[in-house]
Amino acid sequence: MKLKLDIDPDIVAMVAAEVAAGERAVLAAIREAGTELKDAWRAQITSAGLGARLARTIRSEQFPKGKPRLSAAALVWSKAPVIIGAHDTGPLIRSKNGFWLTIPLPAAGKSLRGGRITPGEWERRRGLRLHFVYRRTGPSLLVAEGRLNTKGQAVVSRSKTGRGKVTAPIFLLVPQVKLPKRLDLARDADRALNSVPGLIVANWVEAKF
Numbered sequence: 606m607k608l609k610l611d612i613d614p615d616i617v618a619m620v621a622a623e624v625a626a627g628e629r630a631v632l633a634a635i636r637e638a639g640t641e642l643k644d645a646w647r648a649q650i651t652s653a654g655l656g657a658r659l660a661r662t663i664r665s666e667q668f669p670k671g672k673p674r675l676s677a678a679a680l681v682w683s684k685a686p687v688i689i690g691a692h693d694t695g696p697l698i699r700s701k702n703g704f705w706l707t708i709p710l711p712a713a714g715k716s717l718r719g720g721r722i723t724p725g726e727w728e729r730r731r732g733l734r735l736h737f738v739y740r741r742t743g744p745s746l747l748v749a750e751g752r753l754n755t756k757g758q759a760v761v762s763r764s765k766t767g768r769g770k771v772t773a774p775i776f777l778l779v780p781q782v783k784l785p786k787r788l789d790l791a792r793d794a795d796r797a798l799n800s801v802p803g804l805i806v807a808n809w810v811e812a813k814f
């Protein structure tokens with residue numbers, strides 16, 4: 606007696622097709638989760654008042670590129686990791702040389718190079734000398750003798766009589782500053798990670814039907 610067994614449909618082909626569908630579902634799920642995390646971080650940054658420019662430093666990318674894999678992964682990162690990290694952790698900032706941190710007051714104006722103006726740049730631009738004023742019950746100061754212009758910034762006084770001359774506080778001096786924690790990136794990352802299994806299933810079912 607001779608028996609012949611035919612399997613219809615082809616199980617090997619079915620398994621291969623199912624694996625391929627799974628690979629496409631994983632890649633789609635990872636791409637969707639990565640994009641959602643990028644958007645969530647950007648929204649969190651703008652909501653914290655840190656600006657759209659900083660929010661746009663958040664980027665996302667999927668791997669591998671061009672071919673679905675069950676081992677697909679997404680990378681979400683910032684092109685300004687130091688700034689983002691500082692607002693995410695709320696670190697204690699101290700001066701590098703162990704002295705004072707200088708915080709510009711409105712009378713200091715702004716730096717021509719962008720960011721905060723330094724005492725050295727301020728003296729070169731204004732032509733005034735800064736003087737240290739120690740205060741026991743509050744932050745010490747760097748002050749200058751001059752007048753305040755229409756913008757409220759200290760400038761050289763041209764008055765021969767001393768009219769309008771003031772002692773203007775230019776910088777606050779503090780030993781350290783605690784940056785407030787304004788972001789919670791881990792919260793959104795955990796939410797995105799937890800969404801991946803459901804996204805895989807949804808994309809797998811959608812691909813089959």
